[in-house]
Amino acid sequence: MRNKKIKIKPIRIKATFIIYLLVFLLLSVQLFRRMVIQGEFLGNKAERQFINEAKISPKRGSILDRNGRELAVSADVYKVNLDLLAMQEYCVRYKRTKEEVSEEISEALSIDNNKVISMLDKTDNNGRLLRGMTLERKIEKDKIDKLREIRKTKRYNFMIIENDSTRLYPNNNFLAHALGIVDLEGEGVFGLEKYYDKELMGLSGIRIAELDKNASELPYEDVVYTEAVNGKDVILTIDENIQYIAQTIADKALKDTKAKGVTIIVTNPRNGEVLAMVNKPDFNLNDPRMGIVDNERLQQLWRNKAVNDVFEPGSTFKITTISAALEEKVTFVNDDFYCNGFTIVNGTKLKCWKETGHGAEKLIDILENSCNPGFIELGRRIGQERLNKYIYDFGFGKPSGIDLTGEASGIIKPTDQMTDLDLATISFGQTDAASPIQILAALNTIMNDGIYSTPHLMKEIVGADKNGGITVSKPYEEKNQRQVISKVTSNSVAKMLEETVSKGSGKQAYIEGLGIAGKTGTAQKAKIGGKGYVEGKYIASFIGAAPYDNPKISVFVSIDEPEGEHFGGVIASPVAKELFQQIFNQMAINPVKQ
Template sequence: GSDVVLTIDQSIQYFTEKVIEKGLKEYKAKQISAIVMDVKTGEILAMANKPDYDPNEPVKGDVTSSMALWKNRAVNDSFELGSVMKVVTASAALQEGLTKKSDTFVCNGSKNVAGHTIRCWKSGGHGVQTLPQILQNSCNVGFMTLGERLQKEKLHKYYDLYGFGKPTGIDYPGEQSGIIKPLKEVGPVELANESFGQGISVTLIQYITALSAIANDGKLMQPHLAKQIVYTDENDKVTETKDIKPKFVRQVISKENSELMREMLEDVVTKGAGKKAYIEGYHIGGKTGTAEKAINGKYDTTGKYISTFACIAPCNDPKIAVVLSIDEPDPSNYYSGSNAAPLTKILLEDIFRYLNMEPDLGENKEVVKEVTIPEMRGKSIADAEKILSNLNLNFEITGSGSIINDVNPKPGVAVKENTKINLIADNSQKINSDVAVPDFNEKTQKEILDEANALGIKVVFSGDGIGVSQDIQPKTIVSKGTTVKVILEKPEN
């Protein structure tokens, strides 16, 4: 007989299952899947799906529901991942010499393609951006421009090189190929959509394999779960061991373009939509994707999304890639930057500790950290000090009273960590109840409501998604009870 030793790392598998179980409950999702891969070898260190089943009781309840839980969504299902596919478009354009880091792109909120208006997720537009910035902002118009430069033949060439539309060859049954349209079915509109991640169905194992190639100096490795086969005789004595060696498939992009892609992906986490995956001292590069769910060939209009975050770490010496995908998160918090990214952060923190990966505090890019000054008026000095300390804010106290009756800057103002806040404790003055209107830009409806409620202001929403504009400008001083109108728009695709 023989035994198979898996590439799965028991601890990393545990961390992965723990974090997606948390996400399943917290975001009230239909299901969540995640994979962790060694970018240099293609070894699968963890692969998990929730909800799952008890192997000791594989059939529980009706058979159909039980069988659905047996499926490994990470390998056996393909679906649209949305904007995480922009890394493929960007790397293809770089490799073909059709763009460079200093290129500029103009986004006015939409682009006319063959007589059709295709909108960016930010209707007001992103303005003039560089190549790294269109990735940070997940700008659809910028990526449609790259798609035009590539044309369908070259874009599909890289789909093929990265392994989309065909099995990766992973040693697991039932692998799906995904769906890539034949070239003859790709017109200008289809090309525009594909360039920013719409109209392409892929598996998570395909995607993490491609992302690992981008991290691994452009080298595509075959993903695998078997690490070693151990042969034994009838007395259980080992007679032979066979190691499963990593398999190099092909070179997709150059080492130089791999380095540039890693640099730009790190900018997404330090400056862009992936900020909630940032961990101080670690070079993490990632991409968010919030895709409208396609059901029976049509995009769902009832609030069903697939929210995905994919990342590599550390960017300066890549070791692992992670992809975490949430199927149908709670419609009140479906944006991947606010659900999949922070979940992945928890997973990465566990993995970094386990692998004894020390933080690089001397060289890592510093994220722009801002905190909103909370309401502290009416509280004791001791309580106010504790609140500010937890937010990494400094303070000075004016007056000799025991209760805070005013704060400068006013509650609601966003400031950088370590900013000094002036607490006024003057028993001769009344408590000032004025507040500053926060900046609601790129925040979810739940985040906006939580912030507004804490300050005592009201909010009226128009649209769906994340904040893109508001009728009262940030930092405007208003009375409690003031109503702010906020326009929401669906983020990315």
């Protein structure tokens, strides 16, 4: 039987060819899309599935006082992030419910299970489950150990455990406004923590390891590890003992005067080092919000009034006027003045605090008596342009450069806008406004042979070298030092300020043998957003340094809105006296017997 030939129709061949061709084209398109168009995306996705990448947080540097005592430190803790998409995939694969998983997590961390459950469906703006949601922070090691055991045994690889740190302040409210605080991310919010944030923070490290199909690390593979660089330590000029004295005295002054607030600053007048800085009331650095919900009230609590607030300084400003007058030689030590209780300037009657007048006076008398008419006369002789030159040279009207956040510039009447009446009021401490640190810096200039030095709190920044040894990374560098008045003028004013304390308006700050030089001030509080002054609201103040001929410390004291007595010579001077007494006892400097 002859074999029958199978006849294949050409149309079938063509159809088969076309089908194979289409399949080939589709596969080619898919390969092109996957390998070229989506290659990078899919490669990264695959890499993420088989790579475990963990951030290693650096340890924030410490803040210490000048003697190495810890004021702010960081402790090692942990944080837990959840990959919610991976968690969803895990639950589907192993037939677990999110409620079951969350219960184990919450039990290990000792947190409310409802809180955990409420976070497990969180999505991004595109509706996708979050891949790195922070579940809990500041977790202690014992809890993390429990969580790590669960992660290992249950294969909870959607849990990401990272190093974290928490900021601790061993002395609670000690130096609160100057130190400042950090946020949950460990970044400075205000104060020294903010100002030196870059130095304190350090650099993060990273750990990268390969995973197997079960998301467990491959033991034979190399781990890529970049060590974190810890932050540097900031050593302050602050003396813990002097700070403690200042805080104790400020607390007592606040209670005794029933005032709205008390501010005390202690510095070394020779170099501008801040030895203590206090604002009362203050707050606990370990609980800075203190339960306060209102943000405006909270910001007021956190304001460092020593540098952030300004006020019309009153008679403490007279040290600038008398220095300018002596330097410009428009007055001299034996110059004669007369006070009948007031002076009329452009039809406005400007009163002396002693309405009956002081009568005939010498230059030293108008300072000792804090006589307004005498200083109005000095201002008239100096003139607008020259007086403003000295005001700016003494550091008013611009930030002092102190290493704290939010420093106020102050308010100085421009020379071309200054009337004769303005000149008169400015000369005895009204119209212009200054911060406490600016006022103290001006006194320091007089006590430092006429040389201005920038007030500062950083003494040096130190870090560890490669061998673990301590090296000084950055010592403090003076940037604004300048000669404002001559040494002769400054010494003359310093001696007159000593007599102002020993014989004049500041005598309640006098301590025999200490040679305290100082000036009192009583300032009316200006109306906010309007002209004039608030009835019955005052700031009583005192500035001083000792010993006047070789000063070791200088102080600023202000008492804001005291009840009852409000004169600086009556309520601020005794506070300064107690400060000098206790600080000199601490420094083991005894009064010189006359």
